[in-house]
Structure formats: C-alpha cells, structure tokens
Amino acid sequence: MARVYNWQIGREMDYPYDEHRPERQWAGVFDINKCIACQTCTIACKTTWTSGPGQEHMFWNNVETKPYGFFPMGYDVRILDALGPQDWQGERYAGQTIFEAAPSGERILGWRPDDEDYAHPNLGEDEIKGRIDRGVAYAIPHESWMYYLARTCNHCTYPGCLASCPRQSIYKREEDGIVLVDQSRCRGYQECVRGCPYKKVFFNPHSGVSEKCIGCYPRFETGEVSACFAACIGKIRLQGWISKPDQAREDNPIDYLVHIRKVAVPFMPQLGLEPNLYYVPPIHVPDFFLRQMFGPTAPRAAETYRHVRDDVTLRGLFCLFGSTDRVFPRFRVDGDVAMALEEDGTEILRVPVTEPTIVRPETERLYQIRRVNTP
Amino acid sequence: MTSKHRSAPRPRGWVWLVGLLAAAASVGCGGGRADHVIARRVEGELPRMDPVAAAWDDAPEFEATLQPQNVVAPQLAEGSVSRVRVRALHDGTWVAVRLEWDDATDDHNVTTSTFSDACAVQFPTGREVRPSPMMGNDGAPVDIVYFRAAWQTTDNMGELYPNMPPIYHPAEAAAEGEPREQMALQYQPATHAGNPTVVRPDGASVVAFSAAGFGSLSPTEGHFAVQGHGEYREGHWYVVLAREIGDASSAPLAPGQRTAVAVAIWNGSHGEVGSRKNRSDWLDLEIEGGGS
Structure with missing residues (x-):
C-alpha cells in the first residue's frame, strides 16, 4: 500500500x-x-x-x-x-x-x-x-x-x-x-x-x-x-x-x-x-x-446556502448553473450580470442575476383581453 | 416400520463387489491410474470436443489435489474443489486434457453476483525454465486454455429472466455493416472492442490466453489454436481442453517430452471467479512418443 x-x-x-x-x-x-x-x-x-x-x-x-x-x-x-x-x-x-x-x-x-x-x-x-x-x-x-x-x-x-x-x-x-x-x-x-x-x-x-x-x-x-x-x-x-x-x-x-x-x-x-x-x-x-452523508462541513455549507440571496457572487454563479451546454472553466459576476467565460476570458454567455420583474395591466386595451394569472 | 425393514432383502457381499466393478467400468478406469499425467497417443480421432468419448477410458487417470489461491488478493479464503481427475491424450499435433471433478451445482449462467463454473489448464512455454505455477512470472510466461460453462450457454438472458418482455435494442435493430458498428460502439462496447471473452470465434466455450504473472491474462493473438467442451452429468463436470502442440522443435509439448501442466477450477456458486480459484501446483505431464 x-x-x-x-x-x-x-x-x-x-x-x-x-x-x-x-x-x-x-x-x-x-x-x-x-x-x-x-x-x-x-x-x-x-x-x-x-x-x-x-x-x-x-x-x-x-x-x-x-x-x-x-x-x-x-x-x-x-x-x-x-x-x-x-x-x-x-x-x-x-x-x-x-x-x-x-x-x-x-x-x-x-x-x-x-x-x-x-x-x-x-x-x-x-x-x-x-x-x-x-x-x-x-x-x-x-x-x-x-x-x-x-x-x-x-x-x-x-x-x-x-x-x-x-x-x-x-x-x-x-x-x-x-x-x-x-x-x-x-x-x-x-x-x-x-x-x-x-x-x-x-x-x-x-x-x-x-x-x-x-x-x-x-x-x-x-x-x-x-x-x-x-x-x-x-x-x-x-x-x-x-x-x-x-x-x-x-x-x-x-x-x-x-x-x-x-x-x-x-x-x-x-x-x-x-x-x-x-x-x-x-x-x-x-x-x-x-x-453522515456529506462529512463534517455539510452543516456549514447548508448555512452558507441559506444566505445566498445576500451574496452577489455566489448568487450569480448559481444563476449560471445549467445556462449553457459548454463547459466553462471561468466565470465572473459583474453587478447584476453573471458571465460564463472560456479559459482565455472569451465570454460564452451572460445571464441576469436578478430576473427583471415586469408588471402588465390586468386588461390589455389593444386586444381587449384580460390576463389570467397562471404561474 | 421395523418389521418392514427387517423383511427387506439385504444385498450379499458379492453383489457389492459386482457393483463396484460395474461402477469402475462406468467411469472408465480402463487406462488405469498413474502417478503423473500421461498424454497417451491416439491413432484415431482425438476427442477434442467430446469430454465423455470412449477414447478417454484408455487414458490413465491422475488425481491432482487443489488448494485455494491465497497468495495474492483478492483471495479464495476456503476452497470448494479439492480434487480433480486428470486425463490426457494427443495425436501428434494436438494435445487434449480432460478434467473431471465433483460439483453439486451446474452453474452456467452469469449475472451480478452469479458466476459460472469454469476451469483452465496451463502449460509452460519453454523447456529450460519452469515458470511460477501461479500463471507464470515475468520472463517465464505460460499458455492457458480457459473454459467457462457460461460460454456454452446460448441464451443466458433468457434462462435468467424468462419473463422479460421483448426489449427494443437499437444496436440489434440497426442495419448490418457501418450502422450496426456505430451502434455497437455506443451500446455494446466490449463487442466493439473485440474483447476475447466476448467475441469468441464460432462462439467457442474455450479461449486461449498467455500470462506472465497474476493479472496478466492476455489474448495469444492466434499463437495456438484451442478447442474444448464441457458436460455436466449427475454432480460431475467433464471438460476437455485441447490445444495445438505447435512447432515441435520449440514447444515443450512435443511427443516424447516430459513437461508440466497445472489446473485451476472455479465453482461459480461458491463465488469463485478470477483470482478466487482452486489451483494445483505443476503436475508432471508426459507426452507419449512413438507412432507415426
């Protein structure tokens, strides 16, 4: 051995x-x-x-x-x-x-x-x-x-x-x-x-x-x-x-x-x-x-995750999960944008860290229709 | 009950004697017993594919002892086959070894944690150096003829899972040629890679290997041809393992030579596979000379 x-x-x-x-x-x-x-x-x-x-x-x-x-x-x-x-x-x-x-x-x-x-x-x-x-x-x-x-x-x-x-x-x-x-x-x-x-x-x-x-x-x-x-x-x-x-x-x-x-x-x-x-x-x-399942540091990891909303970089990186079929070796979070990068820094894609909220009126006057709130 | 037992006729002594003689004849001790393995020359057809052919009755029988492989890990803690009866014949170009051993179960299927009964014989490749009996050693390789009962099973999946519904397999549905090759690369990688235990010529139940130490079992690249077959009958395995003698000027198996053979037996239902095996030491092997 x-x-x-x-x-x-x-x-x-x-x-x-x-x-x-x-x-x-x-x-x-x-x-x-x-x-x-x-x-x-x-x-x-x-x-x-x-x-x-x-x-x-x-x-x-x-x-x-x-x-x-x-x-x-x-x-x-x-x-x-x-x-x-x-x-x-x-x-x-x-x-x-x-x-x-x-x-x-x-x-x-x-x-x-x-x-x-x-x-x-x-x-x-x-x-x-x-x-x-x-x-x-x-x-x-x-x-x-x-x-x-x-x-x-x-x-x-x-x-x-x-x-x-x-x-x-x-x-x-x-x-x-x-x-x-x-x-x-x-x-x-x-x-x-x-x-x-x-x-x-x-x-x-x-x-x-x-x-x-x-x-x-x-x-x-x-x-x-x-x-x-x-x-x-x-x-x-x-x-x-x-x-x-x-x-x-x-x-x-x-x-x-x-x-x-x-x-x-x-x-x-x-x-x-x-x-x-x-x-x-x-x-x-x-x-x-x-x-037992994940070792002694697992409770601390769960605690970090509980506060991910207050952590811009971590939150940005989680937004990149599943965002592209490319393996990206580097990433950067800049303001409200998270970017997946090639090794040489070339950008593969960018995603918003906070999805924009768009409020639309209940009644659409142009088409004379009412919107139904279907999640 | 007691009176019934008393009234049953008891066999006389001579009846037992006749029975013993008949039993001896039935297992074919015509060749007698020997203190080493003697490959007797046959003039007719060598039974390369028939482990119960009458010709085996004329071959002397040598009973070898086996021990569990407990030298290298993973080991066989307790052996399950302690004796094997060995006979051999040759016709000048091929030598065939017939192994017979007791086994309560006919294990001829493989799946997870289900293993096949198997056996192998090995021969030294040179005259000068006697390799390690445990699959040879570096610089002193051995030739191995390896039989697995599962390789004789034509429908392993069907026997294991008789109620399995028909399943669409794209690899089998693909057109012959390149499309099927591509599918095999994806879904039947061992077949595509030409694994010698998977792609066996004519579906043979024996495969030829070379080895130079534990873990070194390798294809022989057609160095010598092999044939063989096994039959399970009433608690016994009878397996013939035959190989070409090859170039008589260099092969230690040439007629008139004394060389060696070693035996390994795997009992599938005892979880024996790979290095978990019952093995013999080198056994003296005499290749009878004479004849044409």
Missing part, C-alpha cells in the same frame, strides 16, 4: 497505487435543493449509453430519494454498516477508509449486490423520514423530511473500482481524470462491482464484462457538458474542472463553490475515494444526517 494525500479527509491514507493526479480533473456540483427527481438526467443517460442488451438494469445516472431510496438496494447503508462507527476530529477523519479497513486477503472493504438489488430503482421514492401526524404538515420547519439525490460515477481521485481490479482493467485518464473500464481487457470478475461503494460499476450479463459511466467523454472532449448535465431541466448541475485545494482559483466555478466558499461537499468522503461530484446539501435536513 502506498501513502497518498486525500484532502477531503484532511490526511494521508493507504491506497494500492501511488498518488498521481491527472492534468485536469472532471468534476460537477449538484444543488440538491433544486432537484425535483424528474429523472430527465436518468433518461438522457439511458438513451445515450445504456440501451443495449444486458444493460436493462443499468442506470449510470440515477436519482433516489433519501433517506429511504437506494440504487442498488441499500448501497450506502451497507458500506457504512460494514465500516462501522468511525470518528472525525474536526475536519480530519480519524476513522478508517475502505482501503484501510480491507479484510485479510482482500484489496478493499466491499460487498457485492445481488441481481435483485437493481430491480427496484424507485423503491422508497418520495418517502419521508417519519410520520405526518395531524396538523404537523402545516408546521414550519417540517418535522419530517426527504430529499432527492442525483448520482453518477464520481470519477474519484482514488477510485475503489480501480483499486479492486486484480488485472488493472480500470484506468483514470491523464487528460481529464475520467475513470473507465477497458472494454477489451475486462474479464467480468466483478471485483469492481464489489469494490465501488457508490455501486456505479455494473455487470453486463449479456456481454459478461463490467461497464460504467464514461463521463460522456466524447462530449467532454469537445467542450460540451455530459448528457445528464445538459438535460437537467431544474438547472441543478454545473460541470467543470476542480483543482487541488492549494491551487484553487477564485474564477474557476467549481473551485469557488467547493474550495473557496465551501458550499458544495463530497458524498461520503469518509470512505476515502475523494469523489469528484459535490453537493450543495439540502437546507432542511438535520445536521446529523448531513454529517
């Missing part, structure tokens, strides 16, 4: 291979507070990549309802249960990662879902945390809660799938950090299915080899965002590049959200994979649950 640095847990950790970060790292930010689980992202991915034989059960992108929704069944609670209670000391993880907790004779602490675990991707959908007794639904804040969690492969800096494969059939691309299964080299041993705690590698029973999210690299290579990002009608997603914390740039939209304002946090950082999808945590969920 090599020793590598994982900034999300604030310390070095064991990993089977040396630390080697790609030239640039694919990353995304999902604003959970805006997701309505319409599954448009899921279908965009499904029609683009997994409409082949043996891919019927695959959802490289899925949206589940927390706390009772899973795909596959129980994927997160099962690995958390296997890992057992662990501690954080401030922002430093004092527990064991799944690499450090690997049982004797194994490369990683993992578990493999059964076939049936993929059969009910919407089980638990819209389920709330607890009962709604008479009148409770009218109380604010709500005593009961749920939220939607959109997921794809995290294209981790320290992928569990890559670490699990006994024959190095999984690799991380130097140019963008996208993690791929070499389709000519895979022998279908399913060690990656066992090793990925997010269960984002899938076995194809028709071909007999494993497949996973490819980060839409054919689109990404041309500067376009992935299909699931482009299709998001709620505009909850922002795709780009993430830097190491000590190299964070204020005008890089991902860096700004993750490193500088710390309003977006990784999913289950305690597992040790340094995942590269970041979530703006839901503001209505109890802190204890946020900490």
Whole structure:
C-alpha cells in the first residue's frame, strides 16, 4: 500500500497505487435543493449509453430519494454498516477508509449486490423520514423530511473500482481524470462491482464484462457538458474542472463553490475515494444526517446556502448553473450580470442575476383581453 | 416400520463387489491410474470436443489435489474443489486434457453476483525454465486454455429472466455493416472492442490466453489454436481442453517430452471467479512418443 494525500479527509491514507493526479480533473456540483427527481438526467443517460442488451438494469445516472431510496438496494447503508462507527476530529477523519479497513486477503472493504438489488430503482421514492401526524404538515420547519439525490460515477481521485481490479482493467485518464473500464481487457470478475461503494460499476450479463459511466467523454472532449448535465431541466448541475485545494482559483466555478466558499461537499468522503461530484446539501435536513452523508462541513455549507440571496457572487454563479451546454472553466459576476467565460476570458454567455420583474395591466386595451394569472 | 425393514432383502457381499466393478467400468478406469499425467497417443480421432468419448477410458487417470489461491488478493479464503481427475491424450499435433471433478451445482449462467463454473489448464512455454505455477512470472510466461460453462450457454438472458418482455435494442435493430458498428460502439462496447471473452470465434466455450504473472491474462493473438467442451452429468463436470502442440522443435509439448501442466477450477456458486480459484501446483505431464 502506498501513502497518498486525500484532502477531503484532511490526511494521508493507504491506497494500492501511488498518488498521481491527472492534468485536469472532471468534476460537477449538484444543488440538491433544486432537484425535483424528474429523472430527465436518468433518461438522457439511458438513451445515450445504456440501451443495449444486458444493460436493462443499468442506470449510470440515477436519482433516489433519501433517506429511504437506494440504487442498488441499500448501497450506502451497507458500506457504512460494514465500516462501522468511525470518528472525525474536526475536519480530519480519524476513522478508517475502505482501503484501510480491507479484510485479510482482500484489496478493499466491499460487498457485492445481488441481481435483485437493481430491480427496484424507485423503491422508497418520495418517502419521508417519519410520520405526518395531524396538523404537523402545516408546521414550519417540517418535522419530517426527504430529499432527492442525483448520482453518477464520481470519477474519484482514488477510485475503489480501480483499486479492486486484480488485472488493472480500470484506468483514470491523464487528460481529464475520467475513470473507465477497458472494454477489451475486462474479464467480468466483478471485483469492481464489489469494490465501488457508490455501486456505479455494473455487470453486463449479456456481454459478461463490467461497464460504467464514461463521463460522456466524447462530449467532454469537445467542450460540451455530459448528457445528464445538459438535460437537467431544474438547472441543478454545473460541470467543470476542480483543482487541488492549494491551487484553487477564485474564477474557476467549481473551485469557488467547493474550495473557496465551501458550499458544495463530497458524498461520503469518509470512505476515502475523494469523489469528484459535490453537493450543495439540502437546507432542511438535520445536521446529523448531513454529517453522515456529506462529512463534517455539510452543516456549514447548508448555512452558507441559506444566505445566498445576500451574496452577489455566489448568487450569480448559481444563476449560471445549467445556462449553457459548454463547459466553462471561468466565470465572473459583474453587478447584476453573471458571465460564463472560456479559459482565455472569451465570454460564452451572460445571464441576469436578478430576473427583471415586469408588471402588465390586468386588461390589455389593444386586444381587449384580460390576463389570467397562471404561474 | 421395523418389521418392514427387517423383511427387506439385504444385498450379499458379492453383489457389492459386482457393483463396484460395474461402477469402475462406468467411469472408465480402463487406462488405469498413474502417478503423473500421461498424454497417451491416439491413432484415431482425438476427442477434442467430446469430454465423455470412449477414447478417454484408455487414458490413465491422475488425481491432482487443489488448494485455494491465497497468495495474492483478492483471495479464495476456503476452497470448494479439492480434487480433480486428470486425463490426457494427443495425436501428434494436438494435445487434449480432460478434467473431471465433483460439483453439486451446474452453474452456467452469469449475472451480478452469479458466476459460472469454469476451469483452465496451463502449460509452460519453454523447456529450460519452469515458470511460477501461479500463471507464470515475468520472463517465464505460460499458455492457458480457459473454459467457462457460461460460454456454452446460448441464451443466458433468457434462462435468467424468462419473463422479460421483448426489449427494443437499437444496436440489434440497426442495419448490418457501418450502422450496426456505430451502434455497437455506443451500446455494446466490449463487442466493439473485440474483447476475447466476448467475441469468441464460432462462439467457442474455450479461449486461449498467455500470462506472465497474476493479472496478466492476455489474448495469444492466434499463437495456438484451442478447442474444448464441457458436460455436466449427475454432480460431475467433464471438460476437455485441447490445444495445438505447435512447432515441435520449440514447444515443450512435443511427443516424447516430459513437461508440466497445472489446473485451476472455479465453482461459480461458491463465488469463485478470477483470482478466487482452486489451483494445483505443476503436475508432471508426459507426452507419449512413438507412432507415426
């Protein structure tokens, strides 16, 4: 085992291979507070990549309802249960990662879902945390809660799938950090299915080899965002590049959200994979649950988000979410305008930070019609 | 009940003896037992695709012991197949190894967490150096002939999901040629990439590989031809794995030579796949000379 640095847990950790970060790292930010689980992202991915034989059960992108929704069944609670209670000391993880907790004779602490675990991707959908007794639904804040969690492969800096494969059939691309299964080299041993705690590698029973999210690299290579990002009608997603914390740039939209304002946090950082999808945590969920799902800084991120209306730059950046199909490596907020920029500063587009309010009269005299207030 | 049991006729001693002899004949011990693997030369057709052909009765049987692979991770903590009966035949150009082992279940489907029964034999590639029995080592590669029961299953999806409705697959609906190629690139990447375990010539149930250490299983690029077939009968697997001997001047498998063979068995229902396997050490292999 090599020793590598994982900034999300604030310390070095064991990993089977040396630390080697790609030239640039694919990353995304999902604003959970805006997701309505319409599954448009899921279908965009499904029609683009997994409409082949043996891919019927695959959802490289899925949206589940927390706390009772899973795909596959129980994927997160099962690995958390296997890992057992662990501690954080401030922002430093004092527990064991799944690499450090690997049982004797194994490369990683993992578990493999059964076939049936993929059969009910919407089980638990819209389920709330607890009962709604008479009148409770009218109380604010709500005593009961749920939220939607959109997921794809995290294209981790320290992928569990890559670490699990006994024959190095999984690799991380130097140019963008996208993690791929070499389709000519895979022998279908399913060690990656066992090793990925997010269960984002899938076995194809028709071909007999494993497949996973490819980060839409054919689109990404041309500067376009992935299909699931482009299709998001709620505009909850922002795709780009993430830097190491000590190299964070204020005008890089991902860096700004993750490193500088710390309003977006990784999913289950305690597992040790340094995942590269970041979530703006839901503001209505109890802190204890946020900490378990998104680490110790999640409550602070939710608090920052609560005050986003008073924060011109942050508010402007959120207005750029889903505004263009281009990956924009830079942004600027100038007054009431937010701009997405190319690396060289060329403007891709601009959006108003505050939508103008236009008041029209109830009766339109020109056409002699009355307007109906339909939202 | 007691009286009924008492009244049942008890078999006499000689009946058991006859039964034992008959059983021995039925499993074909005509070739006798040997203290190493002897590939006997056949003058007629070599049963390269028939693991229960009568010709196997004339081959001596060697019983090899297997141990769980517990050297490199991921390991097989507990083995499930401890013995395999090995026979071999050759015809001067091909050598065929027949493996027989006990297995309570016929595992010939694959899906998530469902694995296939499988087996493999490996041969050293040189005369001078004996490679590591665990898939060879750097500088000392091995040839491997690998069988998976699932590769004989013609309708894996249909057997696993008999009630699945017909599903429209654009890749299969596309016109032959370039359109279908493009669809395969998108929806059947392993096929498009020519993965040797997916794109098998004539849907063969055995594939030839080379290896030089754990995790290095690679296609042989047509270095030697292979054939084989497996049959599951009443709690036993019978699998024949055959390969071309190749150039006799360099191949260690030439008639009249003594070389080695090693065996690996995977029990699918025990979660055995990849490096989680039951393996033998090198077994002495004698390729009988003589004949034409």
